[in-house]
Amino acid sequence: MSSPALMTSPNQAAATAAPGAAIPPSRPEFSARAARWFRLNQDRLRALLIGTASLIAFLITWHLLTTYRVVFFVKFTNVPAPLAVYASFTKAIHDPKFLMHILLSCRRIFIGFSLAALVGVPLGLIMGRFKLVHEIVFPVAEVLRPIPAIAWVPMAIMLWPTNEQSIVFITFLGSFFPILVNTLHGMTLVDPVLVRAAKCLGARETSIFREVYFPASLPHIFTGLTVGMGVAWVSLIAAEMISGQFGIGYFTWEAYSLVQYADIALGMIAIGVLGLGSSLVIRAAGQLVMPWRSR
Amino acid sequence: MSHAALETRQGHIEVRNFALSYETIDGAVEAVTDTQIHVAPGEFVSIVGPSGCGKSTLLNAVAGFLKPTCGIVTVDGNAVTGPSAERGMVFQQYSLFPWKTVRENVEFGLKMRGMPKFERARAARTLLGLAGLEAFENHYPERLSGGMKQRVGIVRALATGPKVLLLDEPFGALDAQTRIIMQQILTNMWQRLKISVLFVTHDIDEAIFLSDRVYCMTARPGSIKAEIQIPLERPRQQAMMMSSEFLALRRGLMSLIREESLKAMGGEITDLGMQGLSIELQGHSIADIL
Ligand SMILES: Nc1ncnc2c1ncn2[C@@H]1O[C@H](COP(=O)(O)OP(=O)(O)OP(=O)(O)O)[C@@H](O)[C@H]1O
Ligand SMILES: [Mg+2]
Numbered sequence: 001m002s003s004p005a006l007m008t009s010p011n012q013a014a015a016t017a018a019p020g021a022a023i024p025p026s027r028p029e030f031s032a033r034a035a036r037w038f039r040l041n042q043d044r045l046r047a048l049l050i051g052t053a054s055l056i057a058f059l060i061t062w063h064l065l066t067t068y069r070v071v072f073f074v075k076f077t078n079v080p081a082p083l084a085v086y087a088s089f090t091k092a093i094h095d096p097k098f099l100m101h102i103l104l105s106c107r108r109i110f111i112g113f114s115l116a117a118l119v120g121v122p123l124g125l126i127m128g129r130f131k132l133v134h135e136i137v138f139p140v141a142e143v144l145r146p147i148p149a150i151a152w153v154p155m156a157i158m159l160w161p162t163n164e165q166s167i168v169f170i171t172f173l174g175s176f177f178p179i180l181v182n183t184l185h186g187m188t189l190v191d192p193v194l195v196r197a198a199k200c201l202g203a204r205e206t207s208i209f210r211e212v213y214f215p216a217s218l219p220h221i222f223t224g225l226t227v228g229m230g231v232a233w234v235s236l237i238a239a240e241m242i243s244g245q246f247g248i249g250y251f252t253w254e255a256y257s258l259v260q261y262a263d264i265a266l267g268m269i270a271i272g273v274l275g276l277g278s279s280l281v282i283r284a285a286g287q288l289v290m291p292w293r294s295r
Numbered sequence: 296m297s298h299a300a301l302e303t304r305q306g307h308i309e310v311r312n313f314a315l316s317y318e319t320i321d322g323a324v325e326a327v328t329d330t331q332i333h334v335a336p337g338e339f340v341s342i343v344g345p346s347g348c349g350k351s352t353l354l355n356a357v358a359g360f361l362k363p364t365c366g367i368v369t370v371d372g373n374a375v376t377g378p379s380a381e382r383g384m385v386f387q388q389y390s391l392f393p394w395k396t397v398r399e400n401v402e403f404g405l406k407m408r409g410m411p412k413f414e415r416a417r418a419a420r421t422l423l424g425l426a427g428l429e430a431f432e433n434h435y436p437e438r439l440s441g442g443m444k445q446r447v448g449i450v451r452a453l454a455t456g457p458k459v460l461l462l463d464e465p466f467g468a469l470d471a472q473t474r475i476i477m478q479q480i481l482t483n484m485w486q487r488l489k490i491s492v493l494f495v496t497h498d499i500d501e502a503i504f505l506s507d508r509v510y511c512m513t514a515r516p517g518s519i520k521a522e523i524q525i526p527l528e529r530p531r532q533q534a535m536m537m538s539s540e541f542l543a544l545r546r547g548l549m550s551l552i553r554e555e556s557l558k559a560m561g562g563e564i565t566d567l568g569m570q571g572l573s574i575e576l577q578g579h580s581i582a583d584i585l
Binding site for chain 2: 202203
């Protein structure tokens with residue numbers, strides 16, 4: 001067994017390990033590490049810088065358009081100025097009612113979206129693996145999918161005993177189909193060679209599902225979750241505007257009826273920030289469960 | 296291979312009266328017919344043949360992915376009915392799991408067998424050391440070069456201690472230099488582990504350099520055209536590729552393959568006809584046809 005004919009002589013091992021030299025050696029000094037971090041993240045820092053500048057330019061343009069009440073095809077006469085919106089923002093954050101609107105919307109999103117993910121992902125995985133389930137579920141899904149969640153509002157009100165439930169249901173519907181479709185798509189793209197490789201290594205059906213199909217579909221599942229989260233907010237706001245008594249969508253619509261123009265913009269910005277925040281959460285979760293994809 | 300064959304009693308591949316056709320809209324496509332091959336325990340056997348002659352088909356049948364239309368494949372007397380960990384396979388395409396690190400990839404087969412985490416990590420490290428990959432155990436495959444990926448693929452296939460190792464043009468995508476290093480790594484691992492190897496390639500030098508025996512296949516439908524013993528001594532050195540013995544074997548195999556490749560490209564074409572082909576086709580010059 002102790003054959004000396006092993007090819008990987010120290011020299012050769014060193015030669016093949018050479019590319020690894022780019023990886024930090026034992027304990028690099030802090031400043032060298034910082035410099036490297038800076039170099040590797042150059043593009044991101046640049047994007048951050050330009051992005052901030054662009055946001056500031058947007059605010060300045062908004063400010064100018066509203067202070068001079070520009071009328072050029074569109075009328076900026078009644079549009080609130082950024083400072084007015086900021087004033088109503090400082091007032092709103094001390095107002096428990098405003099915070100409750102936001103909290104309620106977040107709760108609806110959380111419940112509706114979580115349910116959609118809990119049903120959509122497993123269903124997509126199973127449909128991708130078992131032809132019969134696919135054949136049964138797919139036609140129904142294809143018929144229901146093109147119906148926008150907003151079109152479900154009257155039906156949802158009839159279906160569910162409380163308003164709250166029907167709004168959550170609409171949020172669920174909005175995110176369900178993107179999640180299902182993307183998961184299914186991910187399953188169809190699984191590289192068959194990987195499945196074969198797993199079989200050659202002694203993997204059985206359940207192991208193949210857990211170790212190959214599921215991780216291979218994860219990138220598409222997360223695409224579905226991101227898209228689903230976006231649609232969930234769209235659906236939620238529409239539902240709240242039509243049938244709600246609470247929620248940030250209702251707040252925005254109410255502000256219009258009460259001629260509180262600054263609050264309209266505040267509501268819109270709140271929706272935008274919440275939508276952005278929730279998709280960041282999903283992105284972070286994606287990087288956490290797919291460490292092989294982050295460089 | 297003298298003592299290797301004596302020490303091992305396992306890994307005897309036997310393919311008898313083998314034929315396999317694919318079902319297509321246009322009817323059955325006969326990929327392989329009337330083929331007999333065998334690999335003795337501990338032997339290194341290659342299959343060479345022109346493109347499309349059914350080498351992969353034959354290998355996939357031995358792996359258990361395809362059922363023969365006719366005939367039987369056995370390993371140590373047991374008929375092959377499906378893929379199993381006793382037959383390790385290395386694919387032409389890179390087939391590492393991208394979501395597993397190098398070590399997790401190597402551990403996969405052991406995990407499937409239920410080996411505890413700590414033990415399999417140790418086993419994987421030992422094997423990676425043999426292939427000079429210990430520095431990369433925590434890397435994801437995406438960050439490896441092509442040669443490293445195939446090395447990990449080989450190590451992964453060997454980790455479960457299979458009786459036989461099947462390789463389908465594993466070095467096809469690598470450059471000449473890397474290929475030679477890989478060949479030596481493969482020979483070394485084979486000599487240490489003393490398992491049977493069935494190796495598919497279309498590179499004649501590679502087949503001679505690695506093998507105890509080489510099967511040469513005919514154009515489609517593939518069958519065995521010739522079986523050539525490679526009496527070169529072991530361990531083999533790269534310098535042997537210049538020896539007159541090597542070159543004679545090479546010439547012999549080359550002419551066998553050449554004949555079949557020409558057939559595969561359209562009927563029986565003689566060398567003379569081949570010369571004509573490059574200038575004229577059925578009386579038209581190439582320029583007319585294009
Ligand atoms: N799924 C399939 N359906 C129909 N015909 C197939 C299928 N797979 C392979 N064939 C045909 O069977 C023949 C043998 O294919 P195979 O892949 O075994 O060839 P090969 O010798 O491995 O070729 P190469 O060296 O190019 O990889 C080819 O002519 C191919 O067209
Ligand atoms: Mg092939």
